[in-house]
Amino acid sequence: MQQVIVALIVVAAGVFLGRQVWRAVASARSATRGGCDSGCGCAPTTSSRTGSDPLTL
Amino acid sequence: VSTSFAPSPGGDSASQVEVRAIRVALVGNPNTGKSTLFNALTGLRQRVGNFAGVTVERVEGSMRGPGGERVTVVDVPGCYALSPASPDEEIALGVLRGTNGEPLPDVVVVVADALHLERNLYLVSQVLELGLPTVVALNQVDAAESAGVAVDAVALIHELGVPVIPTVATRGAGLDVLRRAMVSVLQQPVPSRPFTPPTEIADALTPLRDTLLQAGQAPALATHDALRLLSVPHLERWYGAAAHLIAPMVDEVRIAVAAAGYNPRSLEAELRYGWSSGVVSRTVVNHRAGARTTSDRIDAVVLHRIWGPVLFLLVMVLVFQGIFTWAQPLMDAVEWMVAQVGDAVGALLPPGDLRGLLVDGVIGGVGSVLVFLPQISLLFLCIGVLEDSGYMARAAYLMDRLMRRVGLHGKSFIPMISGFACAVPAIMSTRTIDERKDRLATIMVVPLMSCSARLPVYTLLIGAFVPPVAVLGGVFSLQSVVMLLMYLLGTVTALIVAAFFKRTLLKGPVRPMILEMPAYRWPNPRTLLQNVWHRAQMFLRRAGTVILSCSVVLWAMATYPRTTIPDGIDEARAHEMQLEHSALGHVGKVVEPLVRPLGYDWKIGVSIAASFAAREVFVSTMGTIYGVGEADETSMALRERLRTERDPATGGLRYSPLVALSLMVFYVYALMCISTVAVTVRETGGGALGWRWAGIQFVYMLALAYGAALLVYQGGRLLGYQ
Numbered sequence: 001m002q003q004v005i006v007a008l009i010v011v012a013a014g015v016f017l018g019r020q021v022w023r024a025v026a027s028a029r030s031a032t033r034g035g036c037d038s039g040c041g042c043a044p045t046t047s048s049r050t051g052s053d054p055l056t057l
Numbered sequence: 058v059s060t061s062f063a064p065s066p067g068g069d070s071a072s073q074v075e076v077r078a079i080r081v082a083l084v085g086n087p088n089t090g091k092s093t094l095f096n097a098l099t100g101l102r103q104r105v106g107n108f109a110g111v112t113v114e115r116v117e118g119s120m121r122g123p124g125g126e127r128v129t130v131v132d133v134p135g136c137y138a139l140s141p142a143s144p145d146e147e148i149a150l151g152v153l154r155g156t157n158g159e160p161l162p163d164v165v166v167v168v169a170d171a172l173h174l175e176r177n178l179y180l181v182s183q184v185l186e187l188g189l190p191t192v193v194a195l196n197q198v199d200a201a202e203s204a205g206v207a208v209d210a211v212a213l214i215h216e217l218g219v220p221v222i223p224t225v226a227t228r229g230a231g232l233d234v235l236r237r238a239m240v241s242v243l244q245q246p247v248p249s250r251p252f253t254p255p256t257e258i259a260d261a262l263t264p265l266r267d268t269l270l271q272a273g274q275a276p277a278l279a280t281h282d283a284l285r286l287l288s289v290p291h292l293e294r295w296y297g298a299a300a301h302l303i304a305p306m307v308d309e310v311r312i313a314v315a316a317a318g319y320n321p322r323s324l325e326a327e328l329r330y331g332w333s334s335g336v337v338s339r340t341v342v343n344h345r346a347g348a349r350t351t352s353d354r355i356d357a358v359v360l361h362r363i364w365g366p367v368l369f370l371l372v373m374v375l376v377f378q379g380i381f382t383w384a385q386p387l388m389d390a391v392e393w394m395v396a397q398v399g400d401a402v403g404a405l406l407p408p409g410d411l412r413g414l415l416v417d418g419v420i421g422g423v424g425s426v427l428v429f430l431p432q433i434s435l436l437f438l439c440i441g442v443l444e445d446s447g448y449m450a451r452a453a454y455l456m457d458r459l460m461r462r463v464g465l466h467g468k469s470f471i472p473m474i475s476g477f478a479c480a481v482p483a484i485m486s487t488r489t490i491d492e493r494k495d496r497l498a499t500i501m502v503v504p505l506m507s508c509s510a511r512l513p514v515y516t517l518l519i520g521a522f523v524p525p526v527a528v529l530g531g532v533f534s535l536q537s538v539v540m541l542l543m544y545l546l547g548t549v550t551a552l553i554v555a556a557f558f559k560r561t562l563l564k565g566p567v568r569p570m571i572l573e574m575p576a577y578r579w580p581n582p583r584t585l586l587q588n589v590w591h592r593a594q595m596f597l598r599r600a601g602t603v604i605l606s607c608s609v610v611l612w613a614m615a616t617y618p619r620t621t622i623p624d625g626i627d628e629a630r631a632h633e634m635q636l637e638h639s640a641l642g643h644v645g646k647v648v649e650p651l652v653r654p655l656g657y658d659w660k661i662g663v664s665i666a667a668s669f670a671a672r673e674v675f676v677s678t679m680g681t682i683y684g685v686g687e688a689d690e691t692s693m694a695l696r697e698r699l700r701t702e703r704d705p706a707t708g709g710l711r712y713s714p715l716v717a718l719s720l721m722v723f724y725v726y727a728l729m730c731i732s733t734v735a736v737t738v739r740e741t742g743g744g745a746l747g748w749r750w751a752g753i754q755f756v757y758m759l760a761l762a763y764g765a766a767l768l769v770y771q772g773g774r775l776l777g778y779q
Contacts, residue, residue: 002411013609028738
């Protein structure tokens with residue numbers, strides 16, 4: 001019985017850690033605006049000025 | 058936005074309007090107390106500080122209006138004008154214009170610093186032109202009064218045509234009136250442009266204004282934007298590929314404006330400051346104009362060419378001395394409590410795997426990290442005092458000359474100092490830096506600043522291997538001096554690496570720094586304690602989640618598979634054999650050849666590998682390994698175990714001060730933090746480019762860590778140390 005409880009705890013901890021790593025990677029992948037423009041090699045994947053701003057003619 | 062207006066016949070003005078939900082944007086110049094006001098209104102605990110650039114993201118909170126309305130308050134980063142130069146200012150503009158997926162706010166509250174009203178009115182004038190219901194919160198009126206500045210709020214209402222509410226957000230003064238004004242302003246006419254440009258200017262702007270109207274621009278914004286465009290240096294930054302469509306027209310208007318005798322680049326600033334200067338002359342009385350303030354007198358010493366840097370160094374030494382010395386009794390208490398809990402749980406449960414998991418894995422692992430809670434709290438308290446007092450901006454000013462030699466300016470030093478707490482918000486705070494290459498160079502070096510997660514590693518190793526003897530005339534202990542040296546090593550290396558980036562990949566001119574010097578003030582104890590409590594909660598949450606999970610998994614790896622121990626072997630050796638034949642032991646043996654040149658054994662090797670999840674996991678892994686490998690069930694402090702650990706092969710001590718120094722140097726440089734990698738990817742633009750910058754950062758820091766640790770260990774051995 002003890003070993004079953006231990007196994008469950010260890011598996012849960014492993015799943016939790018895996019989820020944390022996945023979330024960190026997903027948060028990086030969902031990156032949008034970093035505020036950088038082209039020129040220094042760090043252009044954002046989606047520009048902050050391409051929305052509904054009428055200034056973007 | 059679900060704001061609806063349902064007239065109620067015969068009712069008073071308040072009951073005539075039924076507002077179900079209101080969206081309020083809090084805007085203002087940096088360091089005017091927006092976040093403090095936001096916290097006071099919503100009951101949230103958004104980070105506040107006495108320097109510009111604390112808030113770099115939009116944050117939402119909610120509150121109830123005086124008539125029970127659901128009010129969503131959006132706190133945005135501070136900005137001096139609606140012509141954003143840096144990413145955080147772009148966020149503010151996006152909220153006000155309802156772009157980038159943001160709903161348009163129903164009400165704008167402009168938080169203006171009563172002490173610096175003339176400068177704050179620049180932004181007020183731009184917000185008024187947006188045509189949104191606006192309230193001006195005249196904040197810090199107490200500080201203004203102390204400085205002999207009296208603002209006539211009624212006269213200001215007449216000048217601006219919108220409600221002006223004097224407030225002291227830190228004390229909650231004026232908030233009830235502000236809450237009412239935030240709702241009642243919806244019934245009032247929207248504000249109009251507070252000043253009229255000269256006729257020749259208005260005529261010159263007409264073609265540009267008409268083009269913007271044809272492009273779908275709202276009439277209220279068209280003149281505003283036409284005026285703004287004249288001073289925008291790089292149109293492509295705003296319009297991208299479409300810049301060439303509008304550029305000829307902007308050039309024509311600039312010529313017309315110049316022909317009328319105005320400088321088109323400074324026209325907007327001249328018009329707005331001309332107006333705000335007039336408003337201030339009619340509404341503000343300064344009883345002590347020209348007098349030297351207390352802040353001026355303090356700055357005479359703090360910003361002195363010689364005494365300033367000396368004081369800065371002294372402050373840093375005091376901080377580390379304090380962290381090491383004052384936290385010790387509390388750390389001893391936590392250590393004792395962890396040991397008691399371990400012993401109690403060990404006595405309660407029958408021998409077996411569950412007891413091993415709880416005592417060695419959970420309590421041994423998490424407990425060894427929890428010991429550092431007092432020290433980390435004290436670090437955040439010290440950083441909070443520096444931030445809240447106004448010293449942080451002075452430190453940036455002091456460092457400006459040095460930073461310019463590196464190729465950055467003093468503004469980059471604020472994220473670097475914030476990096477002493479945590480690299481993640483520090484990297485995000487680089488959004489206040491206007492120049493893209495400077496921003497990127499700062500992001501690349503911020504993780505070299507020793508964050509609070511390194512503190513447990515340094516403290517464990519210093520506590521175990523550096524004697525607590527007095528140095529420098531008996532004032533400071535050797536332990537705190539070694540700790541300070543680790544922080545200095547990271548800081549100096551960050552400057553050198555930044556210089557390298559600014560001369561190679563991120564070459565660019567050094568721009569002058571313009572930084573607002575906030576007035577000195579006594580740190581608010583409530584805010585300080587809230588901040589420390591918040592950080593302590595975050596640390597405990599981390600200990601209870603990531604570190605706990607790592608400890609459990611590593612315990613399992615250190616325990617299984619079970620090996621058959623031959624008869625006649627003493628208990629200590631049997632535990633050591635079990636550990637070596639476990640899954641963790643096998644991984645350790647694979648890692649060991651890589652770390653052996655640095656003076657580390659397999660236990661340190663796997664602890665380093667595990668600490669890629671979080672740096673503190675190094676300590677918890679060592680705690681777990683030594684918990685599993687411990688022959689008896691008594692709980693001995695981890696540093697004692699490290700100090701007395703003997704190599705079974707030679708019988709000599711396994712770890713030496715040289716190994717500890719090599720390990721600390723490794724941790725000064727290594728980027729062992731998934732969250733930092735993720736935030737670097739995000740803040741450098743995301744996608745393949747973001748991953749590329751994060752990859753460069755990770756690899757150069759790991760190479761630096763390995764090389765420096767190798768140099769320390771092998772160099773030390775060559776000099777005769779063991």
